[in-house]
Amino acid sequence: MAGKGERRFLKNMPGWRASFNPWILRLPNNPERLAFVLHRITGILLVLILFVHITFTTTPATRGWEFWVEEIKRAQGITPVTLYFFIFAGIAIFHGLNGIRLLLVEFLGCCVGKPEKPKPPYISATLRASQRTLLYIVFALWIVLWMIAGYIIFT
Amino acid sequence: MAQALKSAARYPPKSVRVKIKRYSPETGREWWQVYEVEAYRGMTVLDALLQVKEKRDHTIVMRYSCRMGVCGSCGMVINGTPRLACQTQVSMVASEENPEFTVEPMKNFPVIRDLLTDFTSFFEKHRKVKPYLIRRDTGEQENPKTEYRMTPEELLEIYPYSLCISCGLCVSACPVSASDEGFLGPQALAQLWRYTADVRDEAWRERLEIADDENGALKCHFAASCSAVCPKAVDPGGAIQMLRSALLKYKLGLWRKKSISGPVPPLEPTGEKMPLPPEAQTLPGVDLEAMEREPVVIDASRLLD
Numbered sequence: 001m002a003g004k005g006e007r008r009f010l011k012n013m014p015g016w017r018a019s020f021n022p023w024i025l026r027l028p029n030n031p032e033r034l035a036f037v038l039h040r041i042t043g044i045l046l047v048l049i050l051f052v053h054i055t056f057t058t059t060p061a062t063r064g065w066e067f068w069v070e071e072i073k074r075a076q077g078i079t080p081v082t083l084y085f086f087i088f089a090g091i092a093i094f095h096g097l098n099g100i101r102l103l104l105v106e107f108l109g110c111c112v113g114k115p116e117k118p119k120p121p122y123i124s125a126t127l128r129a130s131q132r133t134l135l136y137i138v139f140a141l142w143i144v145l146w147m148i149a150g151y152i153i154f155t
Numbered sequence: 156m157a158q159a160l161k162s163a164a165r166y167p168p169k170s171v172r173v174k175i176k177r178y179s180p181e182t183g184r185e186w187w188q189v190y191e192v193e194a195y196r197g198m199t200v201l202d203a204l205l206q207v208k209e210k211r212d213h214t215i216v217m218r219y220s221c222r223m224g225v226c227g228s229c230g231m232v233i234n235g236t237p238r239l240a241c242q243t244q245v246s247m248v249a250s251e252e253n254p255e256f257t258v259e260p261m262k263n264f265p266v267i268r269d270l271l272t273d274f275t276s277f278f279e280k281h282r283k284v285k286p287y288l289i290r291r292d293t294g295e296q297e298n299p300k301t302e303y304r305m306t307p308e309e310l311l312e313i314y315p316y317s318l319c320i321s322c323g324l325c326v327s328a329c330p331v332s333a334s335d336e337g338f339l340g341p342q343a344l345a346q347l348w349r350y351t352a353d354v355r356d357e358a359w360r361e362r363l364e365i366a367d368d369e370n371g372a373l374k375c376h377f378a379a380s381c382s383a384v385c386p387k388a389v390d391p392g393g394a395i396q397m398l399r400s401a402l403l404k405y406k407l408g409l410w411r412k413k414s415i416s417g418p419v420p421p422l423e424p425t426g427e428k429m430p431l432p433p434e435a436q437t438l439p440g441v442d443l444e445a446m447e448r449e450p451v452v453i454d455a456s457r458l459l460d
Binding site for chain 1: 178180181183185232234235236237260261262263264265266267272273311312313314315316318328330332333334336375376377378379380382383384385386387388389390392393396397399400401403
């Protein structure tokens, strides 16, 4: 609490929550925000999965090949492991596809539309440009490829 | 941002509840306060807030000026969306089923009191990108004799960005500004691109170096929320992506400004006469050829008599 006669400004910043909660603000006509949040979450999960992967693949060096082979055999057909691979496929596919979209838009500046004279109803050119179509394609491809991956993993 | 025109034309409920997020800098206390307001067709959220201030509670603090979406002073978070209070109709945010709407100060800005936010850092960042034309020939810029040449196509390249009213809604919506105080923000970066792309400007290298900073364009992750909330369709998101693309190419030695225009040379009298169109007719009794031979001199002092 501020002292007597002292005034202080309120730091009104949502911080990291803005990067993980797409509904922290109600933003109409902004699916890019959802893609941004998903990209962040999947990025962090991929790093965590990478650590799990590295830990698991170093077991032959630490505990021998027999243990490794036994573990692989034991893991086959176990639901949590299969589910883990299914979730991993979803995370990796989305992050990869959206990453390609971001490379195109951010580094090549393509699909963001040309500057134009704003007119009612005042929707920014970028939100009407082909990057939006690209985003919908990414979402659609993600679902399709994830389903295919799921079919391969579960059968 | 697209205005919901259909809902704007509707009648709002006769009475609405305005739920305002308040802050006292003396005590550091934050709280929500609800006020009942009589609404009418065409009433804006700013009108509702002013009615609260006039009739219910004089202590509410907010910033506003023009009341018509030009000055950019009344940016607030209304029902969770950063908007200009003067451009938001009460009928767009309240209905008979839900007559209550919330008003909060803009996010990512320090709150001075209630709905009033501090723009010091915002304008410091704006100043940092040198938002003015810079020419190598400063003498010519200080004492201009003619205007600079600019085609309509070249104007269109920068026109939407020049409509920015510095309302701060884009910064309020930006998820990167929410977690990083140092980030230049969508408004400043869009203005950086606006002057970099301007054919009359010669300081594009300086500005690209500013954008290449750790707090510059590379921190943008294209959530496009800035473009979604902009009330003037300035499109900061698009401007930043074009800036990033130019910056990358510039660093690879593949980008330089297409053209830099100079001042239009003053017109020299050529002595050529503009012929009259064939359908033009002089007044009866006027002989143009005679007038050319003997120009009519009007003595102003005689007119005064």
